[in-house]
Amino acid sequence: MATVACLVGQSGGLFALAAERGEAQDLFVSDLPADAQPSAAPPLTPLMGDRESRLWADLVLPADRQALIQAINHSFTYLATPKAAADYQAYPVPGITRDRVWRSLQRLRQLVATSPSNQAFQIALRRQFVVYESVGADGRGTVAYTGxxxxxxxxxxxxxxxxxxxxxxxxxxxxxxxxxxxxxxxxxxxxxxxxxxxxxxxxxxxxxxxxxxxxxxxxxxxxxxxxxxxxxxxxxxxxxxxxxYTSIGRALVDDGKIDPNDLSLPNLLxxxxxxxxxxxxxxxxxxxxxxxxxGSDGPPSGSLSVPVTAGYSIATDKSLMPPGAIAAIQLSLPQQTPQGDWVSQPTTRLVLDQDTGGAIQGPGRVDLYVGSGSQAGELAGRINTSGRLYYLLLRP
Missing domain, CATH: 2.40.240.50 (Barwin-like endoglucanases)
Incomplete structure (x- = not known):
């Protein structure tokens, strides 16, 4: 289902509901540059040392715990299916299995529901989980984010x-x-x-x-x-x-109709x-x-055939990233001020990997689902930045 995504033709896009909808992709983003194409290297590598410590310090309990718990429950629905069993049989990173993802979700759900403070939450995560980082589009962890x-x-x-x-x-x-x-x-x-x-x-x-x-x-x-x-x-x-997929935003920029610095969904419309x-x-x-x-009423479903949750579901390349797993996104997210202006807010957030999309290819692309309607569209259209992507799994 993953962005309206990509009318814009830069490294990110605007809206791409990236489920197995194929076109769930960026309206603005066309193909990745040649040096950002997926490689044969493992898509995830263990994160250790100071960088792992900094990540634990940045992870806090969500303001809406129930929304994250709901997203976790949707991943359980997927993991209980024969499709999940088949998906994980072919998963390319050794040690990441459906059973390990299931147990990781169980423990995370318990911690989210019962942790009395951010400090207690962070201590438990640090002791019980390990982190894998996406190698990104450049092999150094750089991930292009869209909404x-x-x-x-x-x-x-x-x-x-x-x-x-x-x-x-x-x-x-x-x-x-x-x-x-x-x-x-x-x-x-x-x-x-x-x-x-x-x-x-x-x-x-x-x-x-x-x-x-x-x-x-x-x-x-x-x-x-x-x-x-x-x-x-x-x-x-x-x-x-x-x-x-061909980006009409990119075409407008190439033809000199819109300045690349002004390319956004509102400007394209x-x-x-x-x-x-x-x-x-x-x-x-x-x-x-x-x-x-x-379709049916309620939230849209992603490529795992479970609903996606605003702010807590991401779309990635499911041939490379573990479906249904716990992820942590790290990027600057647009945020609207009471005066109506938009500012970028550094954000580290736990999410669930529950979707994919036609333009969401390689280890360096993530689409964040942000909800329904025009207000969500305004936010989605402004997410076009680089960041990092991590996955949390219980220690073996």
């Missing part, structure tokens, strides 16, 4: 003169479509309105009034939709065509509001196309 959220838009269950831009169900024959798959341009036309005339005819699930919003739902991989009849509809990822004719040029450049299913 993702679940957007909320208005929509209609039937097409109208106002609601014209569909989201589509997964074609029943998608697995047998010949390669190369049709491009976005071939599927929906240059104006986004031709889908009913070709391979997508009859697969319309719901209609939006704004073409860019329909595109952002594809990038995000899920959304909550307020229907015109008063109902609320959730949609989630159901499949995609086999094309790499403002650009297309002022230049709606450019949608026909830029949106088809992302040839990948996403299909949807109607």
């Amino acid at each position: 993702y959220f679940e957007p909320q838009y208005r929509a209609s269950a039937v097409p109208t003169a106002e609601y014209r831009y569909p989201l589509y169900r997964r074609p029943p024959t998608l697995d047998t479509w010949p390669q190369p798959h049709p491009t976005r341009l071939e599927l929906e036309g240059v104006d986004g309105l031709a889908g009913g005339q070709g391979a997508l005819a009859g697969l319309e699930l719901v209609w939006l009034a704004n073409r860019l919003e329909a595109f952002l739902v594809q990038v995000q991989g899920s959304a909550k939709l307020q229907l015109t009849d008063g109902q609320v509809m959730s949609v989630g990822y159901a499949g995609r065509t086999e094309y790499p 403002a650009y297309f509001e002022a230049h709606p004719e450019d949608l026909n040029h830029y949106l088809p450049q992302n040839e990948r196309f996403i299909f949807f299913r109607e």
Whole structure:
């Protein structure tokens, strides 16, 4: 499910619900630079000495303990499945097993629920857990962070003169479509309105009034939709065509339309509001196309088929990082002041690794889920920074 993620084409992105939604990726981020591609080296290495001591000193009990406990419980749901057993059979780091992750979660949940103070919590963590650090994109621990959220838009269950831009169900024959798959341009036309005339005819699930919003739902991989009849509809990822993700934010920067220092989701939305004719040029450049299913109420689910928790679930490359495990993120997070300004706040926080995404590749990419709605989107769109990533496991 992992960022709206990446309209921006830098090392981070904006929203990427990175579940097995494929497009859960950065709207702004395109491919990683060549020197940041995953290597054959182990993705995690033990953290020891002074750096480990500093991490323990930075970890504190969350203000909302119940939210972290809820996220831990969702990881238990995943770890109890046959999928988890299969995932961990192939896990590449020796010593990190499903059983060890399970026991680590049990102890962490107990400590979060019962620790009387941050000091007691830190002492228990230091005595009972060891830390593994991601090698990062550069082999030295540098991790690019982005944020993702679940957007909320208005929509209609039937097409109208106002609601014209569909989201589509997964074609029943998608697995047998010949390669190369049709491009976005071939599927929906240059104006986004031709889908009913070709391979997508009859697969319309719901209609939006704004073409860019329909595109952002594809990038995000899920959304909550307020229907015109008063109902609320959730949609989630159901499949995609086999094309790499292309960042329209990067394309705008490359064409000199937006200064790279000004690239953010609000500025990207403002650009297309002022230049709606450019949608026909830029949106088809992302040839990948996403299909949807109607989901259930409640929070969106990540790639582990369990709900993600705002502020406490991350998306990583699940071929490299331990699914469902306890992680600690360390980065500067945007925070809004009472005056409405945004400042960066150094943050070290325990989270659960419960999601992935099409652009979340290699040991140097993390997407933090920050919630639903416009306020969450504002926060997600401002997370575009580097940091560190750690995993906590009980001592053997």
